[in-house]
Amino acid sequence: MSREPCDACEELLQDFLDRTLTNDEWAQAESHLSDCDYCRRRYRFEETLRRYVKLSAVERMPPGLMEKLQQLRGFEADGLAPR
Numbered sequence: 004m005s006r007e008p009c010d011a012c013e014e015l016l017q018d019f020l021d022r023t024l025t026n027d028e029w030a031q032a033e034s035h036l037s038d039c040d041y042c043r044r045r046y047r048f049e050e051t052l053r054r055y056v057k058l059s060a061v062e063r064m065p066p067g068l069m070e071k072l073q074q075l076r077g078f079e080a081d082g083l084a085p086r
């Protein structure tokens with residue numbers, strides 16, 4: 004079995020974190036998170052990251068930390084910017 008990232012729920016996850024889901028979508032996201040290991044870990048990481056970013060501005064992060072976080076995420080931190 005390949006461990007493909009869940010492209011389909013990438014968007015759902017962002018909305019989930021932004022709390023912009025309808026009740027139906029919310030339920031869908033929650034049930035997906037409960038049986039998708041990839042998204043669950045991803046969600047926890049994103050949530051932690053967002054909390055951290057809220058607490059202390061990104062610019063105040065020690066040099067290298069943001070890079071490290073981005074490496075962990077595996078992609079650019081575009082998701083942090085409001086849409």
Ligand SMILES: [Zn+2]
Pocket residue numbers: 009012035039041042
């Ligand atoms: Zn998933």
